[in-house]
Amino acid sequence: MxxxxxxxxxxxxxxxxxxxxxxxxxxxxxxxxxxxxxxxxxxxxxxxxxxxxxxxxxxxxxxxxxxxxxxxxxxxxxxxxxxxxxxxxxxxxxxxxxxxxxxxxxxxxxxxxxxxxxxxxxxxxxxxxxxxxxxxxxxxxxxxxxxxxxxxxxARVMFWSIPALEAIGWSQDEIESLAQRVESGDFTLYDMLDTVKTMQDEGVIEPGMGFGPRVSNGPDYWQFYQSFGGEMSDPETGKLVVDTGALEGMYGFFADAVEKGVVSNTHLGTEWDVWHQNAAAGNYGTWHGGTWHKAQWQNQFGLADFFGDVQYTLIPAGTEDGRANSITxxxxxxxxxxxxxxxxxxxxxxxxxxxxxxxxxxxxxxxxxxxxxxxxxxxxxxxxxxxxxxxxxxxxxxxxAIPNNSDFGTFWTAMYQGLEASWTGASTPEEAAQTVADTVKQSLGDDVVLR
CATH class of the missing domain: 3.40.190.10 (Periplasmic binding protein-like II)
Incomplete structure (x- = not known):
């Protein structure tokens, strides 16, 4: 201890x-x-x-x-x-x-x-x-x-375009209360998808630009696993936990985002500078990144009025089993x-x-x-x-934080491969989640818990 x-x-x-x-x-x-x-x-x-x-x-x-x-x-x-x-x-x-x-x-x-x-x-x-x-x-x-x-x-953050929210009729009170509604679970990831879809439908945000997720692998995507009730490791034993239900929920969310047309199925792999330029210019309806990105957007990409243009919250919960969260x-x-x-x-x-x-x-x-x-x-x-x-x-x-487990890289690699497969449509969310469970179990045996 x-x-x-x-x-x-x-x-x-x-x-x-x-x-x-x-x-x-x-x-x-x-x-x-x-x-x-x-x-x-x-x-x-x-x-x-x-x-x-x-x-x-x-x-x-x-x-x-x-x-x-x-x-x-x-x-x-x-x-x-x-x-x-x-x-x-x-x-x-x-x-x-x-x-x-x-x-x-x-x-x-x-x-x-x-x-x-x-x-x-x-x-x-x-x-x-x-x-x-x-x-x-x-x-x-x-x-x-x-x-x-x-x-x-x-902290890793869900950012929101205040001008876009205002353009679809959100009041100042609704914008200011968003952080609390996300924290309490009243506003979920699927509420977010509906919101950015409205932005696109009303011509406020360009098609396919409603949601701007991280463009490459990183700790950020574990937040969405937690949003659907996933647990990375067992607090008692320290063993890694592969929750197939949480993986299905997470993969299904991104597949649904693609289906709604608020993000492209080729978004992963976008150049980082392109993503930063779009975030700083308010071209996304919502996007997730890190607290440190604010300095980059202001110093390198021309964001002039962060607090006037950007609202920020935890990553919303996906279901009642999940929680709003942030990974450091x-x-x-x-x-x-x-x-x-x-x-x-x-x-x-x-x-x-x-x-x-x-x-x-x-x-x-x-x-x-x-x-x-x-x-x-x-x-x-x-x-x-x-x-x-x-x-x-x-x-x-x-x-x-993600666990200090020397085997976590095995789980992490499999998780992101499953995300790519479900995001691009190469696998269904259910197939991708099961593949992750099978892969990690085969590699780690009794050192992993399957749920």
Whole structure:
């Protein structure tokens, strides 16, 4: 459990921390940081480590120590190339000292010996790490050990075009109450389909543009599984759960969206820039994305009046068995297993310092991600951001994360293949759901629960 993993460090580790600082007078350190899923608005995933290094060197100077730290960073805008690079570099024993990746990599990477538990190098019972939200620490925990430090958090959102809603006759009260109606379950995914179909029928939105889902695989689609009552893992046993009824409901919803003509059967695979341009221009009636997309739409795609043009809610429930929900996908700072012990000590201390509320707030505000601690929400720079404050109160309390199960990738791959098959009409929703169940059961055997 969490209380077991957040243990106080031994005197031996404290001595090691001190020895590195004192010994640094005769040695320079180069700390490398690789970060996946990192674009122009999320540079502080690396820059925060550079700021921490500057602070650590200033502290050493005041103590009279001659400590020199050079931070070298490399960012990948996507995930597949980054994860392949990190894995291959680890196997070649020249991995970066710090990796920034999704929390779901902790399971397979720790079992493969690619990373080392950061709890051996930092104090989670002292500031600033003791201020991080416990549920975020849980996402960095696997097999009762804390392997990483959360770097950011977010919520995934259903966005709505306010001008389009107004054009089909929605009142201001109806628009403002939408978030509460979605949260309570009064407004469902099928109500959404009816709404965007009306937008198209009345010529407010172009045919096939009523609904703009994510254009590629990602954690977002697990929200729709939950909307139809699906559970990703059993909270008691930790085993993965394949709920064929929830999969049928989810697949059937997207097949129905295609049948209604509010999204194309070829939508998956659309270029991301095309999707962003349509979202920012209000060409979709509704679309789902992440809290961080707001910064991209404003900075790169010309969205001028977010709060005037866009309403935002949880992902609606699909049935009475489901729930309105949002998935958070925290990125985490991880320590490579190929670094020397001294490099890992320095790297871990830099990660802890970079997690200070005022430093992490730079990333949150620039990238429109949510803060990692309550203290961060009180930083004036963060608190002054209307979007972060609103998302933190309306969306964040309803988020959950995908499980840190090393077999989850098998389920995830099968789920998305089933989604593609039912979306394009290659399979019926029932056939696709059964194929997922059969595939996952064959691969994982007794490690999965079928419902």
């Amino acid at each position: 969490l209380s077991m993993t957040l243990h106080v460090k031994t005197a031996a580790l404290a001595a090691l921390l001190g020895s590195v600082a004192l010994g640094a007078a005769a040695e320079d350190y180069t700390i490398t940081v690789w970060s996946g899923g990192t674009g122009d608005t999320s540079t502080y995933r690396i820059d925060a480590i550079k700021l921490a290094a500057e602070q650590m060197m200033r502290q050493a100077e005041i103590r009279g120590d001659d400590l020199s730290i050079t931070v070298e960073g490399q960012a990948w805008s996507g995930w597949d190339d980054f994860k392949q690079a990190f894995t291959l570099a680890s196997e070649a024993e020249n991995a970066p000292d710090i990796g920034v990746s999704g929390h779901e990599d902790i399971g397979p990477w720790s079992e493969a010996g690619l990373i080392r538990p950061i709890e051996d190098y930092v104090y989670f019972d002292t500031w600033p790490l003791n201020t991080i939200y416990p549920n975020l620490i849980e996402t960095a925990t696997f097999n009762d050990r804390v392997w990483g430090v959360p770097q950011d958090a977010e 996908h925290p990125l985490v700072y991880l320590l490579s297993a190929t670094s020397t012990e001294d490099e890992s000590v320095i790297a871990a201390e830099l990660i802890a310092m970079a997690s200070a509320p005022d430093i992490n707030a730079l990333h949150a505000v620039k990238s429109a991600h949510l803060g990692i601690s309550k203290d961060e929400t009180r930083v004036p720079f963060y608190a002054a951001d209307e979007w972060l404050s609103a998302a933190s109160s309306r969306l964040a309390p309803h988020t959950n």
